[in-house]
Amino acid sequence: MIKLNIQENSDKAIYIQLKSKIKEAILLGKYPPSSKLPPVSKIAVAAGVSLRTADCALQELINEGICYRRPKKGTFVSDIPKLATQETCGILTNISLMSN
Numbered sequence: 677m678i679k680l681n682i683q684e685n686s687d688k689a690i691y692i693q694l695k696s697k698i699k700e701a702i703l704l705g706k707y708p709p710s711s712k713l714p715p716v717s718k719i720a721v722a723a724g725v726s727l728r729t730a731d732c733a734l735q736e737l738i739n740e741g742i743c744y745r746r747p748k749k750g751t752f753v754s755d756i757p758k759l760a761t762q763e764t765c766g767i768l769t770n771i772s773l774m775s776n
Contacts (some may be wrong), residue, residue, distance in 0.1 A: 678698070682723050694719070738751070
């Protein structure tokens with residue numbers, strides 16, 4: 677189990693801090709692709725948070741595509757973690773030209 681030190685006096689929400697710690701462990705290879713993460717209950721105990729907070733952190737990782745859940749099996753690391761960054765492409769133009 678990774679260290680999940682949460683700072684209660686931080687500006688960041690506790691579940692966001694927890695999500696960041698787990699994501700960092702995944703990106704560092706402590707949980708390789710297709711590996712199972714510890715159960716929510718163990719994550720909650722290790723971090724000293726409620727089950728709901730730990731579940732919210734894992735749900736955020738699922739929403740980002742870093743993890744996925746299999747019912748009655750657990751939460752797993754995605755084969756190709758999608759980072760929160762994405763390339764942006766756009767066209768710059770003068771807006772006043774577009775309104776005519």
